[in-house]
Amino acid sequence: MFVTTSLFFWVHIERNKILDLYNSIQSSSKYEDFAVLQEYLPKLSKFTYAVTDEYGKVHEITESVHKNLNKKLRVGDTVVVNRKTVVILGKKELIACIKGNTVEFPLLHVLEDFLKYGVAIFGFTLFSAGIAFLLVVLKK
Secondary structure (H helix, E strand, O other): OHHHHHHHHHHHHHHHHHHHHHHHHHHOOOOEEEEEEEEEEOOOOEEEEEEEOOOOOEEEEEEEOOHHHHHHOOOOOEEEEEEEEEEEOOEEEEEEEEOOOOOOOOOOHHHHHHHHHHHHHHHHHHHHHHHHHHHHHHHO
């Protein structure tokens, strides 16, 4: 239980940290770059583009876009991208977003929910086992 609870809080803290990083790169123009839209996934409203980091390494980014922005963009368009290299979950990653995109990044919510429900199920199981144990002990 301690391990699952610890993992939940670690993922929750990392998720909030990533959200703050995305908000900081969206609001600042310090990390602006240009990218060419390479692929479009119509069912998901996502575009794929390549961005270089500070060290010259190319990263491929797939990003969901707002439906108003989706109507304006086409594959082959050059867009302004805000980017920054950060450490996420102990690994150096490049985060990027198309300037003017207002779609919120999903941010580990699936893992956080999975761990939250795991803690709840484990707590319920432990509580039920404690009640069953007390009933057996009191019955004697």
